[in-house]
Amino acid sequence: MGTLLEWFRTRREVKIIRRIKEDGKKVYNCVVQFKDALSLFLKKDMKGAKNAIQKVSNIENECDDLKRELLTELTKGELSPQVRNDLAHLISHLDxxxxxxxxxxxxxxxxxxxxxxxxxxxxxxxxxxxxxxxxVLRDTIEIEIEGKTEDVDASITRINYLEHEVDQIHYRILQKLNQLDYKEFSPFVALTMYQLIGAIEQISDACEATADFVKIINLQAARQK
Structure with a gap:
């Protein structure tokens, strides 16, 4: 039982597996809640947007708590060093x-x-x-945990494609911003807008990084067969 994929297939440490699934769902919900916050913000529903922003923060805190609990569980389980290390990386990527x-x-x-x-x-x-x-990442994690790696490659390819699409939109946004007159915007506002755009792009980047790590796990397992 040398690789993480083999470990998933044994269904050992059910508590850890259950929490990884829960983490994947919370991460997805955090992104959905951010979309709600942005939509309300653009509709100028500032009270609703403020509440939605707080919900994003609350869910992210729950993800952090779950991450800490999972990392603590890793120190208790009878895991090989490689499995423990791979699980820690998977959890951190999701976070x-x-x-x-x-x-x-x-x-x-x-x-x-x-x-x-x-x-x-x-x-x-x-x-x-x-x-x-x-x-797709949430579903990919669940498929991976079930050991159905034949269904994972297409999901990873889809995540890679979506990340590329986000990159293209990011470039179009920068082109649009370059055409605008920002004389009335302070440097702080300009910087914050840039950080907002970067944070949105980073969501898809982080999804891709997690998916790529899952692919590495599967390649490791394939080499050891």
């Missing part, structure tokens, strides 16, 4: 998805809707593709 959504939500909290209205449609498109990426 980055929620962290990125929360980073984007925090930036919304200090901006005004008019600041991002010129790029609103493209931001929403980025987030929609990031949500799909997080959804």
């Amino acid at each position: 980055q998805v929620a962290n990125s959504a929360n980073a984007g939500a925090r930036r919304l909290g200090v901006l005004k809707p008019e600041h991002i209205e010129p790029i609103a449609d493209m931001l929403l498109e980025m987030v929609d593709k990031s949500i799909e990426g997080a959804e």
Whole structure:
């Protein structure tokens, strides 16, 4: 039982497996909640947006708590060093998805809707593709845990494609921003907008990094057959 994939297939340490599945679902919910926050913000429902931003923060905190619990569990289980290390990396990669959504939500909290209205449609498109990426990643983690690696490659390819699409939208946003007159925007607002866009892109980047790590796990298992 040298690789993480083999460990998943044995169904040992059920508590850890259950919590990894829970973490994948919470990470996905965090990204969905960020979309709600952005939509309410663009509709100028500032009270609703504020509540949604807080929900993103709460879910991200829950993901952090779950991460700490999982890492603690790893020290208790009878795991090989490689399995323990791979699980820790998988959990950390997943956590980055929620962290990125929360980073984007925090930036919304200090901006005004008019600041991002010129790029609103493209931001929403980025987030929609990031949500799909997080959804596919959640399902990929569950498939991986079931040991059905033959179904994983297509999911990983889809996540890679979505990340590329987000990159393309990011580039279009930068082109649009370069055409706007920002004389009325302070340097702080400009920097915060840039950070918001970067945080949204980082959601899909983190999904891709997690998916790529799953692929590495499977390649390790294939080499040891």
